[in-house]
Amino acid sequence: MSIRFSAPCHFGLEKVLRFEVTRIGGTDITVQDGRVNWSGDWDTLARANINLSVAERVQILLNEFKAETFEELFQGMYQAPLEQFIGKEDAFPVKGHSVNSTLHSIPACQKILKKAAVKRLQKAYHLNSFLPETGSLHQLQFTILKNQVSIYLDTSGEGLHKRGYRRNSNLAPIRETLAAGILDLGRLRSNTLVCDPFCGSGTFLIESARRACQIASGLDRRFQAEQWECVPDSAWRSARSEALDRIDRNVEFEGWGWDIDPEAVRLTMENAKKAGVEKFLHIEQRDIRDFHPVTDAVTFCNPPYGERMLEQREAQQIYRIMGKVLTAPLHVICGDPDFERCFGKKADKRRKLYNGMISCQLYSYLK
Ligand SMILES: C[S@@+](CC[C@H](N)C(=O)[O-])C[C@H]1O[C@@H](n2cnc3c(N)ncnc32)[C@H](O)[C@@H]1O
Structure with a gap:
């Protein structure tokens, strides 16, 4: 199965991340401001989390579309192949942000996107009732930038800057x-x-x-x-x-x-x-x-x-x-x-x- 991945990074480090993605075997790599996208499989997902030293997290890119109305936003999430990754019992909260876009209320967007995800998964699993959401966490994330929506599924959990070796300090550490x-x-x-x-x-x-x-940057931690x-x-x-x-x-x-x-x-x-x-x-x-x-x-x-x-x-x-x-x-x-x-x-x-x-x-x- 080919999966489209995406990793945000600090602005200015896109080229460094691009090179790291090539090294873990990512294909069809594209770069945008503060982010690199690529294609791969489950092996690429594990390698990315363990090895990418400048990525903030590794996400699965589920869908990209334009939305100026809640109906368009709903349809964009409804088209995403959620059941390929989210099981019948899994939890799938939604969070995200919107910049310079018609749909600017985050709680309203969250509500619509959640509704669409529930509907898609109910249909996929032939369920009429509520989904239990007692299983493992599948954090859905959205960004809306100038009406262009991207829907991601986070795979990392804690940010990848947490390597597992640094105790919290108040010394203004660099990430x-x-x-x-x-x-x-x-x-x-x-x-x-x-x-x-x-x-x-x-x-x-x-x-x-x-x-x-x-020593791979994520070798000492879990995802x-x-x-x-x-x-x-x-x-x-x-x-x-x-x-x-x-x-x-x-x-x-x-x-x-x-x-x-x-x-x-x-x-x-x-x-x-x-x-x-x-x-x-x-x-x-x-x-x-x-x-x-x-x-x-x-x-x-x-x-x-x-x-x-x-x-x-x-x-x-x-x-x-x-x-x-x-x-x-x-x-x-x-x-x-x-x-x-x-x-x-x-x-x-x-x-x-x-x-x-x-x-x-x-x-x-x-x-
Ligand atoms: C921004 S922090 C560096 C953080 C570090 N890169 C890290 O990742 O934790 C600046 C450091 O400079 C130290 N510092 C301040 N004045 C100094 C001086 N005159 N000589 C040496 N170190 C100094 C501070 O104690 C502080 O730890």
Whole structure:
């Protein structure tokens, strides 16, 4: 059975995700802003969830259509082949969002879409009564953008940035999916030496160590579609065993991390241990003022960016120090439009990225 898949990603990482989708065997790949679509089968579904490092989740694309009326919205969901994935007893809540569209009331859209899904499944299972919805979760998701509707079925459950190694922290960590994408844009290799002078919870270092050892990003966690009856267990088993076979811990990789906050140092080591890569990392408490470059290392970091005036001034002082002590190759993600001026040098390459809702640039200094 050929299935159409879709994965959202951070804006700016579509090309990175496209490449990852090719590597897991996706075919007929198409790219749009913040999303990549492809065709595949159950094996592709398991491989995608386990291996895609920059996708936010993996969804099945059930239908795409235009709707300006509730009747069109109803018909679009009613045409979707829901019974191929959702069993007679399964739960199928609906959620989503609408942007710049005639149908803008989310509760009203949810209600209509749910009604259409119930009707389709009642017909498919020859039932007149209510569906029990006591089985496994099949989260239906919709997006309406300029009256163009897409209906998805989520297969991941928790977002794929949750790798299973990071404890929640209040240190403004960068998302694992965004960090993985930045490492890719910075052309990280398995023998690259990596530094992060603002390591926080250690995301850049842990993601790079795991990448160097070829540890698949989702190997330590479970996915919603593992509970679905329609997906054969063999798909998950073989995707996990392929991923395990690829792991190589005899790599030259080394990572150095520093942070002014002793709690960050402790947290990075705790997370690295959970992620199985602590032996590759050297972490110490250190102020950026005392930074000493590591020969041949590439630096990846997201320094603090203050949102209030005082914080912003302090953050800009840090960028000035960075300009004095850090050397290329260096990749900095920062939300302050004045970063380059404070740093004292124009970047060789600039890419627009979003860190959550904050519009940022990835400043790459290459020489
Ligand atoms: C935005 S966070 C980095 C988050 C990190 N990338 C992660 O994924 O967890 C910025 C970090 O810079 C650290 N920091 C602030 N001022 C510093 C300084 N003067 N020297 C070194 N680290 C500093 C903070 O303690 C914080 O952990």
